[in-house]
Amino acid sequence: MRREEGSYVARVEDGRPYGWGQLYAALLTIRGLAEAGRVEPVSDQQLERTAGNPRNICWQLLGEAGQQAFLARERGGAVADAAVVVMADAVGLIPARRVSRDGLTKNEAKEFRQGYEARLAEYRKAWEGLFG
Template identity: 60%
Template sequence: MVVRREGDAVGRVEDGMPYRWGQLYAALVAMRSLAGTGRIAPAPPREVAATTGNPYNDCKGLLREVGLHLFAARERGGTSADAAVVIMDDIARLTPPRRESRGTLDQQEAKEFVQGHEDRFAAYRKAWESLTG
C-alpha cells in the first residue's frame, strides 16, 4: 500500500482527491472511447500529463458529453453496452456532491492522479479484456 503524509496524518493515496480525479478521468475517457470505437482505451500519457494541469476543467468538459457517449456505447449493444452501464455507475460514484478544488496539482498529486487513472483502467482491462485487448 502506498501512503503519503499530510501534516501529521498518514493516509492512503486511494483516499485522496488527486487519486479520485484520476479515477474519474479514466472512467470518462473509457466512456468516450467506447462511444467512438466500441473499445476501452486509456488516455495517451501526454493527455494524462496535460490533464494534471487542471483536472477540474478537463473532467468537466468530458462530463458535458458523457450522456451522448453513453447513448452511443449503448447503441452498439453487447459487451460495449454492458460496460457502458458499469462505467456510467463509476462516473456517478466518483463525482461527489460537493464543491471541488479547481487548482493545478503539485508534483506528488500529479503522481497520485496518474496512479488513479492507471488503476481504474486496469480494473476495466480485467473486467472487459475483449474490449481492451
C-alpha cells in the same frame, strides 16, 4: 485511513488527486466505448495536461458523457454492458462537494496517474476484449 504502527497513515486511494484520476479514466472509457467500441490508454502528455486542470477537463468530458453512454449502449453486447457500469461509476466518482479548480502538484499528479491506471486496470480486467 489505515492504522500503521500506532499512527494513522493516509492512503493515496483516499485522496483528491487519485479520485480525479479515477473519474478521468471512467469518462475516457465511456468515450472510447462510444466512439470505437474499445478503449485505448491516453499518452503520458495527455495525463500531464489533465493533471494541470483536472476539474475543468472532467467537467468538459462530463458534458459529453450522456450522449456517449447512449451511443455505447446502442452498440449492444459487451460494449453496452460496460457502458452501464462505467457511467454509474463516473457519477459516483464525482466529488460530493465544491472542488478547487487548481492544478495538481508534482506529487499529486503522480497520485492522479495512479488513480487513472487503477481504474483502467479494473475495467480491463472486467472487459478484456474492449481494451487496447
